[in-house]
Amino acid sequence: MPIMHKKPPAPPDAFEHTRLLQGEFWHRIPAYAQVDEATFLDHLWQQKQSVKTAEELLSTIGSVASQEFIEDARRGFELAPMAVRVSPYAISLIDWNDPYNDPIRTQFIPVASKLLSDHPRLTLDSLHEQDDSPVPGLVHRYVDKALFLPLNVCPVYCRFCTRSYAIGPDTENVDKVSLAKTPAQWHDAFNYIAERPELEDIVISGGDAYQLPPKNIELIGNALLDIPHVRRMRFATKGPAIMPMKILTHPQWVDAVTNIVDRGRKLGKEVVLHTHFNSPNEITWITEKAMRVLFERGIFVRNQSVLIRGVNDDAHAMQLLVKRLGHINVHAYYVYMHDLVKGVEELRTTIQAAVDIEKFVRGSTAGFNTPTFVCDAPGGGGKRDVHSYDFYDRENGIAVYSAPSVKPGKAFVYFDPIDKLSPEIQARWVIPQMQEEMIRNAIRKAGLPTDELVLA
Ligand SMILES: *Cc1c(COP(=O)(O)O)cnc(C)c1O
Ligand code: SF4
Secondary structure (H helix, E strand, O other): OOOOOOOOOOOHHHHHHHOOOOHHHHHHHHHHHHOOOHHHOOOOHOOOOOOOOHHHHHHHHHHOOOOOHHHHHHHHHHHHHOOEEEOHHHHHHOOOOOOOHHHHHHHHOOHHOOOOOOOOOOOOOOOOHHHHHOOOOOEEEOEEEEEEEEOOOOOOOOOOOOOOOOOOOOOEEEEEEEHHHHHHHHHHHHHHHHHOOOEEEHHHOOOOOHHOHHHHHHHHHHHHOOOOOEEEEEEEEEEEHHHHHHHHOHHHHHHHHHHHHHHHHHHHOOOEEEOOOOOOHHHHHHHHHHHHHHHHHOEEEEEEEEEEEOOOHHHHHHHHHHHHHHHHOOOEEEEEEEOOOOHHHHHHHOOHHHHHHHHHOOOOOOOOOOOOEEEEEEEOOOEHHHHOOOEEOOOOEEEEOOOOOOOOOOEEEOOOOOOOOHHHHHHHHHOOHHHHHHHHHHHHHHOOOOOOOOOO
16 A cells, blocks of 8 residues: 555635635725615726725725824825726725735825935936837837836826836816827837838837727727737736726727737737736635636736835735636736836845745646746846846845847846935945945946946
8 A cells, every 4th residue: 555645724814815805895984884786896986986095095095094194194295196096996995004014005195204305326217218218108118018008097096106107197087088189199109010020019008008998999909910020019008906897898999908808819910918917915705707708718828017115015915916816717828027116215125035035936736827036126137037137235125137139238226215224234225425325336236348338
């Protein structure tokens, strides 16, 4: 008889990813106490009721948050470089008894008391997208793929948005703006793509494809499918994470995406959705139902998260997110280092934290549902596996990357947040000559040329 090694039964904790928030959870919020399910699931109601000012926040959550928090948020709204916009769905998922530590509050509602000074090397558009932009609304950085930005509005505004240089509301009525003025401008981007046979892969981002009216989803989708060398397309949207009900109550939008996916399939081309869940708390029974609609239609969904302090920089929270994504048939693709973005330094963390969390998460579930942790190298080097640094000076918080297939011969540098460094090192970062010396030393140790140095 062979000796059998029976695994002990999994503890109850091992099933946490399958336990999604149920019921009419929004009734916890005073303004939504009387809101029935049909209303809460209505995507137009969600858009109209989105919270955009401190006054709207106060009138929505009223007595459930402390006066101290409300005041802190009011000052936070004033100081924030990014417009605020939070869906009722997201508002309902925040633990208002402890808003300071809540992962959804942290992403969308700024509080003045938590703000830190920006890193001294931070610039607007740290990824230098403008430098790789041949026509307005197109970023052509990698050889075979490009990023198409057909709009600058989103269903919510994330405090940490990489494109805070471009993203923000023109007016309240989002659909009108993109209907009225954009299709003519998109033409130049389509022409550029058509003239570049090496472009096989187009990311349609923004802004957010959730805000594109159905006819523009089809216009853009068909224009790109008509270009023979375009083989892959992805529509990027934060929507499923913060307003999943749109997939249940805006059938014209889902049909438009389905039409493009189906037409692509007939042409042998891949069309998928890319979304942006950051916290396991964002995934509820509504999300599960919405993702089921996409799954049944054969629409593949990948997820890109950002590693955010206080949101998912805890190994267990990240593991739960990854397993929960698998549970709803969303493929965990990337976890990004938080870019160097103005006014949100308290949300960044270190390269070391990313390496540690990745180590913990890998092995928890299927390899294809395990995300790659990447750093989009400041200065335009593109995404690098966080582990692939040429040199990492942990003491001074400087990671040096190179990107031989993107910008050969150049060094790209990512900086850990200053407040995570020791007090002596923090003092060094105050002196510009010291900064220069620390950075040049790190690049030299990486074996890369400092003359080609691209600083953030
Ligand atoms: C992220 C990105 C892409 C897509 O990169 P993948 O690694 O294929 O997901 C394309 N262009 C730009 C400019 C990007 O930032
Ligand atoms: S949804 Fe995306 S583009 Fe819009 S604010 Fe958030 S991160 Fe930026």
